[in-house]
Amino acid sequence: MSGQQTAAPDPYFPANGDSRYRVHRYELTLDYRPGPNRLAGTARLSAIAGRAPLTEFQLNLAEFKIGRVLVNGRSPHYTHRGGKLRVRPAKPLPAGAAFTVEVHWAGNPKPVRSPWGGLGWEELTDGALVASQPVGAPSWYPCNDRPSDKASYQISITTPSAYTVVAGGRLLTRTAKASTTTWVYEQSAPTSSYLVGLSIGRYQTVLLGAPGLEGVPQAAHLPAHLLSQFSRDFARQPAMMQLFEELFGPYPFGEYTVVVADEELDVPVEAQGLSLFGANHVDGVRGSERLIAHELAHQWFGNSVSIADWRHIWLNEGLAKYAEWLWSEHAGGRTAQELAAGAHRQLASMPLDLRLSDPGRKLMFDDRLYERGGLAVHAIRCALGDVAFFRMLRDWATVHRNGVVTTAAFTAHVTRYAAQPLDELFSAWLHETPLPPLPTPAATAQPPLPEVPRVPARPGYPPRNGGSAGLGGSSA
Ligand SMILES: [Zn+2]
Numbered sequence: 001m002s003g004q005q006t007a008a009p010d011p012y013f014p015a016n017g018d019s020r021y022r023v024h025r026y027e028l029t030l031d032y033r034p035g036p037n038r039l040a041g042t043a044r045l046s047a048i049a050g051r052a053p054l055t056e057f058q059l060n061l062a063e064f065k066i067g068r069v070l071v072n073g074r075s076p077h078y079t080h081r082g083g084k085l086r087v088r089p090a091k092p093l094p095a096g097a098a099f100t101v102e103v104h105w106a107g108n109p110k111p112v113r114s115p116w117g118g119l120g121w122e123e124l125t126d127g128a129l130v131a132s133q134p135v136g137a138p139s140w141y142p143c144n145d146r147p148s149d150k151a152s153y154q155i156s157i158t159t160p161s162a163y164t165v166v167a168g169g170r171l172l173t174r175t176a177k178a179s180t181t182t183w184v185y186e187q188s189a190p191t192s193s194y195l196v197g198l199s200i201g202r203y204q205t206v207l208l209g210a211p212g213l214e215g216v217p218q219a220a221h222l223p224a225h226l227l228s229q230f231s232r233d234f235a236r237q238p239a240m241m242q243l244f245e246e247l248f249g250p251y252p253f254g255e256y257t258v259v260v261a262d263e264e265l266d267v268p269v270e271a272q273g274l275s276l277f278g279a280n281h282v283d284g285v286r287g288s289e290r291l292i293a294h295e296l297a298h299q300w301f302g303n304s305v306s307i308a309d310w311r312h313i314w315l316n317e318g319l320a321k322y323a324e325w326l327w328s329e330h331a332g333g334r335t336a337q338e339l340a341a342g343a344h345r346q347l348a349s350m351p352l353d354l355r356l357s358d359p360g361r362k363l364m365f366d367d368r369l370y371e372r373g374g375l376a377v378h379a380i381r382c383a384l385g386d387v388a389f390f391r392m393l394r395d396w397a398t399v400h401r402n403g404v405v406t407t408a409a410f411t412a413h414v415t416r417y418a419a420q421p422l423d424e425l426f427s428a429w430l431h432e433t434p435l436p437p438l439p440t441p442a443a444t445a446q447p448p449l450p451e452v453p454r455v456p457a458r459p460g461y462p463p464r465n466g467g468s469a470g471l472g473g474s475s476a
Pocket residue numbers: 294298316317320475476
């Protein structure tokens with residue numbers, strides 16, 4: 001299910017994506033050689049034309065050599081320039097018609113340049129990593145690159161047997177031949193193109209949580225030399241999973257996988273069913289625990305509930321930021337109120353020119369968007385009271401599971417849980433730039449900040465007390 005389609009091109013990235021059709025499945029067959037950084041691939045897309053007949057359509061794909069393109073098994077006319085593969089089928093595709101596109105390509109993948117550094121396929125010292133948010137996906141495969149066009153994926157990758165291939169989704173098969181191994185992953189949940197993550201490296205695999213325990217399977221892949229620090233830093237992830245399932249509803253995907261690359265990353269990055277961390281996020285003293293919570297929360301907010309276009313990015317980041325605060329509060333660290341006060345102080349000393357509901361492309365990953373986003377969610381919690389707030393949050397993730405949303409959809413949803421109109425709150429926090437006063441829970445309406453609902457203890461989980469997840473640093 002792809003949710004609603006927005007007709008216009010993305011206001012921040014008009015060159016990416018094509019709203020005249022949508023893709024519901026990608027089947028990618030890739031061969032990758034880490035030494036020469038050589039990628040050869042075949043993509044088979046199952047797509048549906050929109051409301052008008054399709055005389056031509058476009059895919060985003062970086063500079064590769066194109067071997068062949070087929071539409072419904074026949075050769076179309078096509079051009080490939082400036083990261084766009086424009087395809088004109090031999091005969092126009094009727095409105096609403098299902099069709100297939102096959103693309104063969106090969107070359108040396110490299111990141112897409114952006115104000116936030118390289119995006120997409122990145123060759124590492126020994127392996128590769130894909131982190132595409134927001135527009136890096138065309139660095140390695142042809143796609144309709146817009147967050148609202150969600151599709152299922154099957155990805156088959158053949159690479160030398162010394163490497164482990166990690167993708168989001170379920171590992172269907174792993175087949176070793178003479179010197180190479182083919183890994184086949186299936187992600188059946190609707191997935192935005194930027195959230196197709198991948199990592200190829202020399203990894204050890206560990207399972208998180210106690211063996212035999214029910215719940216979401218959680219595996220980690222990391223370099224052997226980081227094992228001991230990792231086991232301390234990520235020890236509480238199963239407890240986070242339990243808390244977030246309690247607060248946001250069932251985990252949206254079949255499994256959750258984390259990768260720690262043997263390389264520093266500016267920020268960790270979320271992908272569908274997968275999060276990618278750098279070696280610098282593992283220190284043996286839980287220094288990045290808030291980021292572990294942040295990336296996990298994106299599985300609900302951003303990955304399962306996706307934004308219609310990039311103007312709404314605060315919905316992903318504000319809710320993931322707030323999940324950091326909820327985890328801290330739950331784990332006996334600073335409360336959400338204390339963390340909100342810290343964020344408010346920080347924002348008060350910075351320029352107030354960021355509008356949460358439409359920050360502009362330049363500021364879409366600005367630290368202020370994260371902090372103000374967390375504060376806006378906190379303001380809503382204070383206005384609704386805890387009972388209504390947590391019901392609202394869980395319903396939001398449930399109703400829009402696998403769907404596509406906007407800020408307007410969110411405010412309409414929140415309003416249903418409020419005893420009084422919230423228009424002023426929404427204007428002040430979401431649509432205007434001055435910093436409203438620090439939100440505090442209404443003293444008369446409810447007792448001051450009751451605890452986040454506790455998850456019943458299950459045997460085998462690490463204790464929840466001690467440690468705190470604080471502010472600081474940037475987050476992805
Ligand atoms: Zn984030």
